[in-house]
Amino acid sequence: MFVSPSGDGLKLMFRLSEQITDPSYYVTFYKAFCLSFGKQYCLGAALDHKTHDVSRCCFVSCDLTAYFNPDSSPIIPTEFVSQENFWEMEQVEIAIKETEKIQRQVSIEKQPEKGIQKQALPDSVMDRIKEKMGMRVKRNPEKEYIQPKELEEIMTVIEKAVKEVGVNIESVKPISYGRQIRFGAENIWSEINIFSGKKGVSIVGTTKTGSNKAFCNQMVEYLITYLN
Numbered sequence: 640m641f642v643s644p645s646g647d648g649l650k651l652m653f654r655l656s657e658q659i660t661d662p663s664y665y666v667t668f669y670k671a672f673c674l675s676f677g678k679q680y681c682l683g684a685a686l687d688h689k690t691h692d693v694s695r696c697c698f699v700s701c702d703l704t705a706y707f708n709p710d711s712s713p714i715i716p717t718e719f720v721s722q723e724n725f726w727e728m729e730q731v732e733i734a735i736k737e738t739e740k741i742q743r744q745v746s747i748e749k750q751p752e753k754g755i756q757k758q759a760l761p762d763s764v765m766d767r768i769k770e771k772m773g774m775r776v777k778r779n780p781e782k783e784y785i786q787p788k789e790l791e792e793i794m795t796v797i798e799k800a801v802k803e804v805g806v807n808i809e810s811v812k813p814i815s816y817g818r819q820i821r822f823g824a825e826n827i828w829s830e831i832n833i834f835s836g837k838k839g840v841s842i843v844g845t846t847k848t849g850s851n852k853a854f855c856n857q858m859v860e861y862l863i864t865y866l867n
Contacts, residue, residue, distance in 0.1 A: 641705035644698050648687075652697070656713040662693040664722045670735045671720040671727075677738075688735055784813045787835045793866070794818065797833070800865045806858070819845075822858055829855035831862070840866055 640651050653672075659665040669691040677686040720727050766776045794811070801808060801822060809828065812819040817834035829852075830845040842862050844855040 640707075641702040642700060644700040650697065650699075654711055654713045656715045659716060661722065664716075665693055666691045667728050667731055668716045668720055671731045672714065672716075674731070674734055674738065675719055684741060688738060784815050786813055787816060789835045789840075790818060790833075793833065793835060793840060796866060797862060800862060801858075804861070822854070824854065827851040827854050829858055831855065831859055833862075842866075 640649055642648075643650050659668065670688060673686060673688045673691075677683065677688075716722075720731055722728075766778075769776050797820070798808065805824065807823045808820060809823045810821045814832060816836055817832055819830065819832050821828060821830045829850045830847055832843045832845060834841045834843070842859050844859045846852070846855075
């Protein structure tokens with residue numbers, strides 16, 4: 640018995656009293672043994688019944704606490720299902736299907752509800768933890784963008800413009816010769832890029848997933864009119 644390479648479970652190896660040369664019978668015996676083993680130790684859905692492929696490889700991981708019994712009693716296949724008894728083999732298939740049905744239901748119940756996103760630890764927090772532990776933290780140099788002086792005046796005008804129509808500025812990021820602004824109104828949002836150059840100010844909407852296209856187009860049109 641040893642920990643699986645993924646670290647998510649345990650792998651158990653049993654010695655058979657005799658070699659099984661019939662692939663079909665091996666699969667049925669495997670299922671019958673799993674049913675009996677799971678019932679004996681009340682393993683329920685924790686026991687994987689699907690690893691019954693004849694050609695399946697078993698990867699051995701490094702486990703310092705692995706358990707080995709050189710005097711283990713061999714498993715006698717016929718004590719679980721007889722190769723000549725078709726009724727027994729059929730009952731095994733019926734039982735295994737019912738067990739797999741229960742396992743699928745348990746798996747569905749464990750899945751997070753729709754709409755609930757998996758929360759991840761922010762990189763900044765992770766970096767601080769690593770630093771406290773004396774670990775080296777790889778920091779990517781901050782990218783520098785050319786920011787014309789006129790942008791500050793433009794942003795002041797934009798802040799006033801959106802406030803007049805009840806729209807919130809959720810975030811502002813620097814980009815080359817401009818700013819990327821995310822607007823929010825109730826439960827929708829849109830994002831636009833504002834550039835300042837020799838030809839004046841240009842406003843371009845983005846098409847990011849989740850943004851509201853109609854809201855984006857309306858904001859672009861409104862700001863162009865307001866700035867002119």
